Amino acid sequence: MEVKVVRKVLDVNNTNARRNRERFAENKVFVLNVMSSPGSGKTTLLEKTLARIMPGIRSGVIVGDICTSHDADRLAKTGAPVVQVNTDEFGGDCHLAAHVIEKAAENLDLGELDLLIVENIGNLVCPAEFDIGEDARAVVLSVTEGEDKPVKYPLMFRECDAAVLNKTDLLPYLDYDRDAALGYIRQVHPGMPVFEMSTKTGEGLDAWIDWIEGRMRLKAEGA
Ligand SMILES: Nc1nc2c(ncn2[C@@H]2O[C@H](COP(=O)(O)OP(=O)(O)OP(=O)(O)O)[C@@H](O)[C@H]2O)c(=O)[nH]1
Numbered sequence: 681m682e683v684k685v686v687r688k689v690l691d692v693n694n695t696n697a698r699r700n701r702e703r704f705a706e707n708k709v710f711v712l713n714v715m716s717s718p719g720s721g722k723t724t725l726l727e728k729t730l731a732r733i734m735p736g737i738r739s740g741v742i743v744g745d746i747c748t749s750h751d752a753d754r755l756a757k758t759g760a761p762v763v764q765v766n767t768d769e770f771g772g773d774c775h776l777a778a779h780v781i782e783k784a785a786e787n788l789d790l791g792e793l794d795l796l797i798v799e800n801i802g803n804l805v806c807p808a809e810f811d812i813g814e815d816a817r818a819v820v821l822s823v824t825e826g827e828d829k830p831v832k833y834p835l836m837f838r839e840c841d842a843a844v845l846n847k848t849d850l851l852p853y854l855d856y857d858r859d860a861a862l863g864y865i866r867q868v869h870p871g872m873p874v875f876e877m878s879t880k881t882g883e884g885l886d887a888w889i890d891w892i893e894g895r896m897r898l899k900a901e902g903a
């Protein structure tokens with residue numbers, strides 16, 4: 681019985697996600713869903729990405745948190761249009777579902793955007809289960825979280841198109857086995873690009889930005 685209920689929720693979500701995807705395609709906007717556990721550095725990554733991405737790429741953000749507009753306040757300083765979703769107002773969901781993205785997107789002029797980045801709610805499990813109509817998904821993992829998260833939370837790493845290994849500036853202070861972490865990511869999702877970086881210093885950010893721009897070009901070419 682419980683399984684049936686869950687399946688129904690996901691079926692409804694998939695229908696909503698299809699509608700979002702069509703709407704994003706009509707407006708020629710590329711949608712990137714960024715996910716991670718709380719505090720891995722999603723907002724910092726977005727701040728730096730928006731500051732560095734090719735001028736001429738018109739970007740907007742939908743950011744999800746259970747409470748507060750802290751992240752929206754930070755991201756608004758980039759000059760990009762930002763919509764904050766607080767799920768506390770409808771039950772404190774630990775993920776952004778497709779119908780929530782649909783509502784949030786009504787506050788943006790999609791026709792004026794080339795790139796819409798969604799910062800999902802900090803959670804390494806639920807967001808991976810909900811298609812929101814995005815074109816690409818990325819997971820951020822920081823070195824302070826330990827090496828084995830990809831094998832403990834495999835769905836997230838399996839479902840993403842790229843991984844960011846963040847906070848590399850802290851490596852000198854940690855007993856972090858980088859090769860083990862990369863090995864675990866490869867074990868769960870062979871061939872997925874991994875961008876090692878410090879969003880704090882900006883080191884390693886360029887390859888990530890090249891990846892986003894490349895994915896946007898592929899979509900524009902209809903690939
Ligand atoms: N040392 C270091 N700290 C970082 C780096 N990136 C982010 N931080 C810090 O990590 C903390 C969390 O960063 P956020 O960008 O807010 O993380 P988040 O994933 O958006 O957090 P939630 O939205 O709450 O899930 C902040 O104190 C950041 O300054 C990094 O590359 N190196």
Ligand SMILES: [Mg+2]
Binds near residue numbers: 722724799
């Ligand atoms: Mg954040």
